[in-house]
Amino acid sequence: MCAETGGTSLKQKDSSRETVILVTTNIIREKSKEGCFVLTEEVLSELVGRGFLESEKEEDRFAQASSILEEALNRNDDLRERKGKDGLSRYYSSLAMSEAYAALLTRKEEDLLFMVAEVIRENSAIYPRPVPLDIFIEPPFDLTQEEILECLGKMGQQAEYQDIARTTTSVGTVFLYSNRHLDPGHASMLAEWLDVGQANNP
Amino acid sequence: MAKHGGWAEKVLRVDLSSGRISTEDTIEKYKDFLGGTGIGYKVIWDEVPAGTKAFDPADKIIFGVGPLAGTGAPCNGRTAVTTLWPTCYPKPLVASGHMGGSFAAELKYAGYDAIIIEGKADRPVWISITDGKVEIKNARSLWGQGIRRTTIEISQIMGPEASVAAIGQAGENLIPMSVVMNSVSHSAGGVGGVMGSKNLKAIGVRGTGKVAIAGDKGEWEKLVKFHLSLLGANNQHVVPNSPQPWAEYFNPGSRWVASRGRQWGASQPGIDTGSCDPHDLNRIAYRTNNAAFYLGEKTWKYTVRGNGCTGCPIRCHTTVKVPSVSSKYGISEMGQNTCAGLLFGRSFFKTFPDGPRGETVIEACMVGMHIADDLGLWCNYGQMQRDFVKLYYTGKVKEKLDEKEFKSYSWDKYEKGDPAFLFELMPRIARREGELGTALGLGTGYLLERWGIPEPEWKEDKDLVYWHLGFPKHHANEDAGQCGVIINTQYNRDCQCHSHCNFVRSGLPIDVQKRLAAEIWGSPDAVDPIGAYTPMNVYKAKMAKWSVVRKELHDSLSICNWMGPWVASPLKERGYRGDDSLESMFYGLATGDKKSRQELDQAGERIFNLHRALTIRDMGTKGMRKAHDVIPAWVFKDPSGKPPLTKGTIHMDKEDIEKAMDMYYEEMGWDKETGLPPASTYQKLGLAKVAEELGKKGLLP
Numbered sequence: 001m002c003a004e005t006g007g008t009s010l011k012q013k014d015s016s017r018e019t020v021i022l023v024t025t026n027i028i029r030e031k032s033k034e035g036c037f038v039l040t041e042e043v044l045s046e047l048v049g050r051g052f053l054e055s056e057k058e059e060d061r062f063a064q065a066s067s068i069l070e071e072a073l074n075r076n077d078d079l080r081e082r083k084g085k086d087g088l089s090r091y092y093s094s095l096a097m098s099e100a101y102a103a104l105l106t107r108k109e110e111d112l113l114f115m116v117a118e119v120i121r122e123n124s125a126i127y128p129r130p131v132p133l134d135i136f137i138e139p140p141f142d143l144t145q146e147e148i149l150e151c152l153g154k155m156g157q158q159a160e161y162q163d164i165a166r167t168t169t170s171v172g173t174v175f176l177y178s179n180r181h182l183d184p185g186h187a188s189m190l191a192e193w194l195d196v197g198q199a200n201n202p
Numbered sequence: 203m204a205k206h207g208g209w210a211e212k213v214l215r216v217d218l219s220s221g222r223i224s225t226e227d228t229i230e231k232y233k234d235f236l237g238g239t240g241i242g243y244k245v246i247w248d249e250v251p252a253g254t255k256a257f258d259p260a261d262k263i264i265f266g267v268g269p270l271a272g273t274g275a276p277c278n279g280r281t282a283v284t285t286l287w288p289t290c291y292p293k294p295l296v297a298s299g300h301m302g303g304s305f306a307a308e309l310k311y312a313g314y315d316a317i318i319i320e321g322k323a324d325r326p327v328w329i330s331i332t333d334g335k336v337e338i339k340n341a342r343s344l345w346g347q348g349i350r351r352t353t354i355e356i357s358q359i360m361g362p363e364a365s366v367a368a369i370g371q372a373g374e375n376l377i378p379m380s381v382v383m384n385s386v387s388h389s390a391g392g393v394g395g396v397m398g399s400k401n402l403k404a405i406g407v408r409g410t411g412k413v414a415i416a417g418d419k420g421e422w423e424k425l426v427k428f429h430l431s432l433l434g435a436n437n438q439h440v441v442p443n444s445p446q447p448w449a450e451y452f453n454p455g456s457r458w459v460a461s462r463g464r465q466w467g468a469s470q471p472g473i474d475t476g477s478c479d480p481h482d483l484n485r486i487a488y489r490t491n492n493a494a495f496y497l498g499e500k501t502w503k504y505t506v507r508g509n510g511c512t513g514c515p516i517r518c519h520t521t522v523k524v525p526s527v528s529s530k531y532g533i534s535e536m537g538q539n540t541c542a543g544l545l546f547g548r549s550f551f552k553t554f555p556d557g558p559r560g561e562t563v564i565e566a567c568m569v570g571m572h573i574a575d576d577l578g579l580w581c582n583y584g585q586m587q588r589d590f591v592k593l594y595y596t597g598k599v600k601e602k603l604d605e606k607e608f609k610s611y612s613w614d615k616y617e618k619g620d621p622a623f624l625f626e627l628m629p630r631i632a633r634r635e636g637e638l639g640t641a642l643g644l645g646t647g648y649l650l651e652r653w654g655i656p657e658p659e660w661k662e663d664k665d666l667v668y669w670h671l672g673f674p675k676h677h678a679n680e681d682a683g684q685c686g687v688i689i690n691t692q693y694n695r696d697c698q699c700h701s702h703c704n705f706v707r708s709g710l711p712i713d714v715q716k717r718l719a720a721e722i723w724g725s726p727d728a729v730d731p732i733g734a735y736t737p738m739n740v741y742k743a744k745m746a747k748w749s750v751v752r753k754e755l756h757d758s759l760s761i762c763n764w765m766g767p768w769v770a771s772p773l774k775e776r777g778y779r780g781d782d783s784l785e786s787m788f789y790g791l792a793t794g795d796k797k798s799r800q801e802l803d804q805a806g807e808r809i810f811n812l813h814r815a816l817t818i819r820d821m822g823t824k825g826m827r828k829a830h831d832v833i834p835a836w837v838f839k840d841p842s843g844k845p846p847l848t849k850g851t852i853h854m855d856k857e858d859i860e861k862a863m864d865m866y867y868e869e870m871g872w873d874k875e876t877g878l879p880p881a882s883t884y885q886k887l888g889l890a891k892v893a894e895e896l897g898k899k900g901l902l903p
Binding site: 032097098128132135139171185186193197199200 | 444446447448449450454455462463477495540541549557558559584667677680707711712713774844849850
């Protein structure tokens with residue numbers, strides 16, 4: 001599920017089921033540390049690449065991989081599965097990836113507007129604070145400035161996002177907040193504090 | 203052979219007037235005051251009479267470290283430098299500067315818990331300490347040199363492992379706004395002139411000894427690892443500033459800036475900071491990059507590494523390499539500092555040609571650091587720069603300078619935000635040259651008096667954040683509402699207390715903060731969301747008391763109050779709890795003197811009450827509440843017109859703050875009307891003799 005898979009160094013020739021389960025578990029944990037889900041297909045490809053699955057038929061190999069994944073999940077409490085809208089399972093390890101981060105990745109895959117809105121809403125609700133628009137440029141969001149503005153433009157036209165509002169600080173930084181959780185005056189004061197005040201009050 | 207662990211058990215006394223060098227027993231005389239500021243206040247109380255001026259030979263300067271300095275306890279690199287404060291207006295009162303670096307550990311390894319400097323040398327001198335060998339040396343060749351050259355020359359004599367605490371030309375010229383500095387960038391503000399007044403250029407210290415740990419070594423190692431597991435980034439920010447795979451929360455305002463893809467770009471090869479899972483204790487040093495935090499994303503490419511104090515994995519002094527400044531300004535491309543020191547140059551300017559986040563800002567910081575850290579100038583938490591901006595843009599500078607002096611400055615460069623202007627201004631402050639240089643070097647209170655500006659005018663201006671007695675606020679109502687305000691009334695310089703703000707700036711959601719607050723101070727109501735403050739309550743008063751007590755405890759144990767206390771942690775499995783007993787656990791294991799958290803807090807309270815007693819004695823007033831614990835008018839104003847204690851404002855309500863002070867005094871066991879501790883409070887804290895002396899002077903309630 002990440003652009004670069006960056007394989008692990010583990011290279012096993014022993015293809016016993018135990019070893020394959022261990023390798024699969026490690027693949028998921030390592031990918032989670034990198035902030036990535038793992039798809040069944042990716043596990044399959046890794047295992048084939050390492051010579052663990054020797055069945056010639058693609059469907060047999062896929063079934064084998066699925067069975068190994070199921071057993072890995074049964075044996076390791078940290079391994080989790082999330083089903084995407086496409087019906088495919090995503091695997092991750094809660095030792096290396098928080099539920100919050102996993103939810104963020106899911107939203108990013110499925111509905112960019114919803115993801116942006118939920119990040120804004122959550123920050124407004126639980127801290128509370130507005131967030132600078134630029135955070136969506138950073139990983140794991142990885143949006144361009146144009147994409148963010150496009151998102152916000154679309155949100156402006158959809159009823160379910162009418163709570164998403166903007167405030168601009170004295171040095172021109174745009175912050176976003178949800179008016180369900182923050183009133184405009186509070187949001188504007190907090191944005192100025194976060195953008196200008198905090199750095200000037202070390 | 204040491205009888206206790208932790209302490210070196212000797213205090214070094216150097217009388218510069220007579221040349222006499224002696225030692226005294228730490229345990230016998232100072233154990234109840236632990237070390238650091240505790241020893242400093244005790245010496246000033248016992249030996250420096252009320253009415254002494256900061257630059258009088260009768261004033262003393264105490265470099266104090268604590269029983270945890272030089273041990274393996276994390277964040278143990280602080281040295282407290284205590285004396286009468288030269289910028290304290292209208293009269294000097296006791297205060298301390300705090301420097302990190304390597305000085306504290308070296309002093310312990312040399313066998314001392316403190317150095318008491320007294321008298322005045324008849325010629326420039328420096329003190330060389332190599333273990334038990336202490337010499338007063340001629341500093342003729344060093345006088346007139348900057349801190350860098352002084353440090354290098356002394357290091358060539360003593361060896362590269364020596365730690366050199368030196369003053370620059372500013373201290374020599376008795377500029378109140380001056381520092382002493384060790385290890386390139388670690389300064390204690392405000393005390394350079396006091397050293398200069400004693401003709402003391404530097405102290406070089408080299409120790410080859412060790413600090414004994416009284417307790418079980420295995421337990422000690424376990425405790426160190428436990429403490430490391432609770433550490434966040436600088437200022438104990440416990441969540442990262444962007445979403446990380448392992449993290450449940452993030453906070454764009456966090457100093458935990460590490461992330462996969464963020465690189466120390468000027469190291470060779472570039473080093474990726476990675477996502478820094480808090481369980482990976484070998485990557486704690488990658489979490490913080492204060493240059494990037496303060497100067498923006500583009501500073502990553504200039505980052506060489508994190509640097510910092512002995513025994514501290516946080517590395518909050520970021521080393522940067524900015525090649526353009528060598529050719530443009532003729533200064534070293536390397537620089538290193540943190541917080542206000544990093545911002546020294548930038549803060550003089552209102553605008554920059556390429557905006558508030560352009561390259562010129564970084565250049566201004568580099569130029570400012572280069573000059574200030576060599577001349578040994580102090581910014582008073584940015585107050586020097588705020589004063590200058592205000593005075594220039596309101597026409598006061600033009601009004602107060604004669605035409606020749608005014609024209610000698612390139613004001614066009616200044617208004618454009620050209621960092622080269624700093625070469626015109628800053629050296630003149632250090633040389634006490636001209637009216638502007640002289641006035642800016644005095645400190646705010648004396649500057650205002652010299653220029654005939656009423657102090658209340660400064661106290662009205664929210665942007666100046668001037669507080670009182672010549673100092674600015676330092677984490678006041680913007681951080682923890684009433685609690686921050688109370689703390690800011692308690693000292694004779696900017697309070698430098700981080701106990702409260704490290705908690706409220708931790709980055710944790712408000713519900714988590716409230717849960718932790720309930721465990722520590724008795725109620726979730728001790729903390730509010732920023733800018734949504736609720737009326738005063740007793741739990742906020744408890745938090746305020748705890749904050750100052752822990753600050754004094756840290757300053758006396760040599761634990762960094764810029765990091766601790768550790769009541770929050772990055773660990774989800776602990777419910778983000780830190781541990782409020784770390785200090786007492788470390789103290790007990792290091793010294794062998796087992797104390798509960800409450801018992802050790804009482805030592806902190808004792809030390810703080812001695813500071814209070816000194817302030818009362820030297821002010822000579824019973825009216826501390828009205829004369830000392832003053833709150834400036836700007837705290838009660840908001841240009842937006844929002845009522846206090848409503849959402850969207852941090853300004854305070856006068857009546858509510860009076861109630862806050864009442865509750866705080868009650869928590870402290872002080873008289874509400876006067877703000878004076880009664881004899882019973884002093885007695886309870888083991889300060890009966892202090893009470894007796896104040897009683898004789900009529901300074902008890």
